[in-house]
Amino acid sequence: MSRFDTAAADWDKGDLRQHIARNVAETILKHIPLNDSMDLLDFGAGTGxxxxxxxxxxxxxxxxxxxxxxxxxxxxxxxxxxxxxTACCDITQMPLSETFDGIISSMAMHHVEDTSAFLQTLYDHLNPGGFIAIADLDKEDGNFHSHGNDGVFHFGFERETLTKLAEQEGFTAISFCTALTIEKPDRPYPVFLFTAMTKS
Known part of the structure; x- marks a missing residue:
């Protein structure tokens, strides 16, 4: 059983994860014109x-x-x-048959080892003119996860590096903003929202 399976029942307890999700959602709503005809995918959705x-x-x-x-x-x-x-799978290994108008994700990308392949997978799951809106940590020193770094492949990301990788995979209109900052005793940890689009 994975750490996430073990933690699932208590995942929503406490305020931090709720706080992150609310702030990420609010930032997505500010930057992406969502509408009631859109079908989205939430990657690494966790407890929703x-x-x-x-x-x-x-x-x-x-x-x-x-x-x-x-x-x-x-x-x-x-x-x-x-x-x-719901779909219980790793779409980087088992792609879904359908495509989507947009893909959202919060605090999941650092658990994916190959970022370039991940971005290509997202591109392949999008309709023409579709968007991604991915929230994750800015580059950090490895101390963010208090439970340890098992299953953590990246200690945050450099925005410039992600921009280059996204361009290589064909994304356009690449943009970053800070969705929130998580205050921990050792230091603040900024969380970015990374948005981009496929070609129409």
């Missing part, structure tokens, strides 16, 4: 903290995660008005 903040603004969200227990927690929050499709 970001999913359910975005769902009222679009037609559908498909939540993708490799942890079945996390997705069980996500589904337990569904209501007749707010239904979420």
């Amino acid at each position: 903290l970001l999913t359910y903040n975005i769902l009222p603004h679009v037609r559908s969200v498909t939540a993708v995660d490799t942890s079945p227990k996390m997705l069980e927690m996500l589904q337990s929050k569904s209501t007749p008005e707010h239904q979420v499709k």
Whole structure:
């Protein structure tokens, strides 16, 4: 059983993860003109903290995660008005058959080893003119995760490096802003929102 499966039942306890999801969702809504005809994918959706903040603004969200227990927690929050499709898989290894108008993600990219291949996977899952909106840590010293760094492949990211990788994969309109800053005893940890589009 993965660390995420083990942690799923208690994942939403405490304020920090809720705070991150709310701020990321608010920043997405400020920068992306969502509408009720859009079908989105939430990569690394976990228990759906970001999913359910975005769902009222679009037609559908498909939540993708490799942890079945996390997705069980996500589904337990569904209501007749707010239904979420789920896919328990690693889309970098097992691509989905459908494409989407946009892909959102919060604090998941640092768990993916090959960032370039990840961005290509996202591009391949998007409709022409589709967008990505990815929140993750700016480059840090490896001390962010208090539980240790098992399964963490990147201690945050340099925005310039991500820009170059995204350009190489064909993304356009690449932009960054700071969605929030997480204050920890040792230092502040800025979280960026990285947006880009596929060619129309």
